[in-house]
Amino acid sequence: AGATDSAVQQQEELLPLLPAGRLTLLPWVSRALAVLALLLALHVLADPLQRWRLRHIPGPPALPLLGSVPAMMRAGGPFFFRQCFAKYGPVFKVAMGRKWVVVVADAELMRQAGQRLRSHVIIEPNLNRGHLRRLDAEGLFQAHGEFWRLLRGAWQPAFSSAALSGYLPLMSACGLRLAQQLQAVAAEAAEKKEGEEEGKEEEGKGEEKQGGQAEGGQAEGVRKGEGGGARPAAGYVDVWRALGGMTLQVVGSTAYGVEFGTLTASGNYRTGTKDEEEDAAAAATATATADGAGGGGKYGRRLAVACGDVFRFGSALHGSIYQRIGLLLPELVPALVPLAHSLPDPPFKRLQRARSTLLAACMELIRSWRQQHATTTRTAGGTTATGVAAAAEAPAAMCGAAVPAAAAAVDGAAAPAGPEEADAAARGGGVGGGGGDGSGVGGSGVAAGSFLDLMLAARDKANGAALTDRMVAAQVQTFLLAGYETTANALAFAIYCVATHPEVESRLLAEVDAVLGRDRPPTESDLPRLPYTEAVLNEAMRLFPPAHATTRIVEAGAPLQLGGVSLPPRTPLILAIYSAHHDPAVWPRPEDFIPERFLPASPLHSEVAARVPGAHAPFGYGSRMCIGWKFAMQEAKLVLALLYQRLLFRLQPGQVPLPTATALTLAPRDGLWVRPVLRRAARAE
Numbered sequence: 001a002g003a004t005d006s007a008v009q010q011q012e013e014l015l016p017l018l019p020a021g022r023l024t025l026l027p028w029v030s031r032a033l034a035v036l037a038l039l040l041a042l043h044v045l046a047d048p049l050q051r052w053r054l055r056h057i058p059g060p061p062a063l064p065l066l067g068s069v070p071a072m073m074r075a076g077g078p079f080f081f082r083q084c085f086a087k088y089g090p091v092f093k094v095a096m097g098r099k100w101v102v103v104v105a106d107a108e109l110m111r112q113a114g115q116r117l118r119s120h121v122i123i124e125p126n127l128n129r130g131h132l133r134r135l136d137a138e139g140l141f142q143a144h145g146e147f148w149r150l151l152r153g154a155w156q157p158a159f160s161s162a163a164l165s166g167y168l169p170l171m172s173a174c175g176l177r178l179a180q181q182l183q184a185v186a187a188e189a190a191e192k193k194e195g196e197e198e199g200k201e202e203e204g205k206g207e208e209k210q211g212g213q214a215e216g217g218q219a220e221g222v223r224k225g226e227g228g229g230a231r232p233a234a235g236y237v238d239v240w241r242a243l244g245g246m247t248l249q250v251v252g253s254t255a256y257g258v259e260f261g262t263l264t265a266s267g268n269y270r271t272g273t274k275d276e277e278e279d280a281a282a283a284a285t286a287t288a289t290a291d292g293a294g295g296g297g298k299y300g301r302r303l304a305v306a307c308g309d310v311f312r313f314g315s316a317l318h319g320s321i322y323q324r325i326g327l328l329l330p331e332l333v334p335a336l337v338p339l340a341h342s343l344p345d346p347p348f349k350r351l352q353r354a355r356s357t358l359l360a361a362c363m364e365l366i367r368s369w370r371q372q373h374a375t376t377t378r379t380a381g382g383t384t385a386t387g388v389a390a391a392a393e394a395p396a397a398m399c400g401a402a403v404p405a406a407a408a409a410v411d412g413a414a415a416p417a418g419p420e421e422a423d424a425a426a427r428g429g430g431v432g433g434g435g436g437d438g439s440g441v442g443g444s445g446v447a448a449g450s451f452l453d454l455m456l457a458a459r460d461k462a463n464g465a466a467l468t469d470r471m472v473a474a475q476v477q478t479f480l481l482a483g484y485e486t487t488a489n490a491l492a493f494a495i496y497c498v499a500t501h502p503e504v505e506s507r508l509l510a511e512v513d514a515v516l517g518r519d520r521p522p523t524e525s526d527l528p529r530l531p532y533t534e535a536v537l538n539e540a541m542r543l544f545p546p547a548h549a550t551t552r553i554v555e556a557g558a559p560l561q562l563g564g565v566s567l568p569p570r571t572p573l574i575l576a577i578y579s580a581h582h583d584p585a586v587w588p589r590p591e592d593f594i595p596e597r598f599l600p601a602s603p604l605h606s607e608v609a610a611r612v613p614g615a616h617a618p619f620g621y622g623s624r625m626c627i628g629w630k631f632a633m634q635e636a637k638l639v640l641a642l643l644y645q646r647l648l649f650r651l652q653p654g655q656v657p658l659p660t661a662t663a664l665t666l667a668p669r670d671g672l673w674v675r676p677v678l679r680r681a682a683r684a685e
């Protein structure tokens, strides 16, 4: 009793030293420890079970609880898979924390799995709450089963050949606007250089007179030109960011017929990370107007930053610590959701801001569509007259570009410029005519700006139900995200590859000049006449696939036989596109940039295409293949040709090899800093 008394006394003496908050935390700490102990027990029991199911599949060693996550974070996901491919063969297992996944890294096996399996699986933990959580699950990428079929049918007309023809003037106008902005940067830099050279001459004269004091003065002048910082240097721009602004505006005008304002402020891409941070911070209060022009480009810029942030901070390996914990211990996700929202770390805050900006933009697009819709007549195909006119009225106005007359010509037909022309465009573009497929849309395509018409007209075959507002918002969000980053990355990597390969640059310029001349923007009939431009894009996407991997899940019921390996039902698969694109057994000299591989007339073509038909898969495979691939290729080809007609790009030193970020996409890590040079001036250089 004496001992107990003294222990109590000791505790009482210590109590005042503990802050009151700590005392109330004690039960929570013990509960947390109990949960951890439970998880450990689960791990000890469940992990061997999963392992046993996949025991016949080789793979890298897995640390307890962490699996291969530390190794993946060190190397970067796609590079880690490539190392494993070399070591363990084309099919191997990897522990992503407590979750085991099977990685397929061989082109032919990827094609088989991609074609035979119909559902994506999401490996990243979702820490969103409420609507936002369901929004992700209801987008086309994550949907499955009958719901996916309904959505895919509703999306399809927006990507038909007829619809793509209708988008061409809009894409061209956006590309042209970007080219004009870069031309202005190049001209300004050239002028400055001339001024500096003149100044140097003057100073040289002064130096002769004053006895050599000019050096400091000259350096000062150069520093002023650089804006006082190490980056951006004078005349250099982050072309990756600029391309992101352009691709986002292409989505705005082709899908929704609105101006986001991402191409209105040329300063967008002359700034560095600090501004990005500020933009992200301001994003929460961004006014989500579909008329981005009213915000002087600020709204558009925030939207672009938000889309980028979703890709970068949405990845568990690169984002919030909570996401990482959720990946390692999926059972903890329900507890992590409130914790992350009440005590967010900086990446989580940034992701949440990005998500709310994006959601606000989606809701505003739907709201303004409804507002327009209420005042206009609905056509049989579900396209509003206003929607068509808004998009087709003035492709140039959509992107703020001054489009030369030739730019408006699509295969000899003048681009629509007013209501009559808009009607004609709608007819020519094959406005959805209620094609009897159960979705309420159909025909060969839709006019630009009518993506929402398609979504709102979609009907469930079984019960005729329309999509809910949240389901529609999920598609709007998917289109914005999918249409923005990947195409911008593909174009930025292509520019990087061309800038580091002078012989490719010469051949590209020769093709563009021969087909288009110096200022005629490409028309639809020009596109097939630009095979080398297309080969440059294909080879850049081989070396740097913007979507470096995709996923599938083995269907319930029967195992999947893949290359002699049996994969149990419900096994999550990662199709490692990056590894397959760098496989030395398929691609001779896999690290070299050789666009000729993609030219059917080249002897190099048969080395790959004939032997392994599905070896090049930047857009995936089978029924889940990228729905926007033709859209992306048309846009990228058009814009690359437009840019190289007018400009060359010189890399800011220190970017070879280009640092990349491997979050949800493969992207240039710090942007791509280039000096645009007018082609006229380049000849003089």
Ligand code: HEM
Pocket: 114, 120, 140, 141, 142, 152, 478, 479, 482, 483, 484, 486, 487, 490, 545, 546, 547, 549, 550, 551, 617, 618, 619, 620, 621, 622, 623, 624, 625, 626, 627, 628, 629, 631, 632
């Ligand atoms: C260079 C640009 C692009 C690349 C590299 C790319 C790549 C991919 C890949 C690899 C997939 C997964 C395919 C699979 O699992 O087999 C995918 C799916 C998808 N992409 Fe793209 N994409 C690009 C542009 C676009 C554009 C412009 C859009 C739309 C506007 C788009 C919309 C989608 C959608 C909705 C899906 C999901 C389709 C489904 O699950 O049914 N993508 N993309």
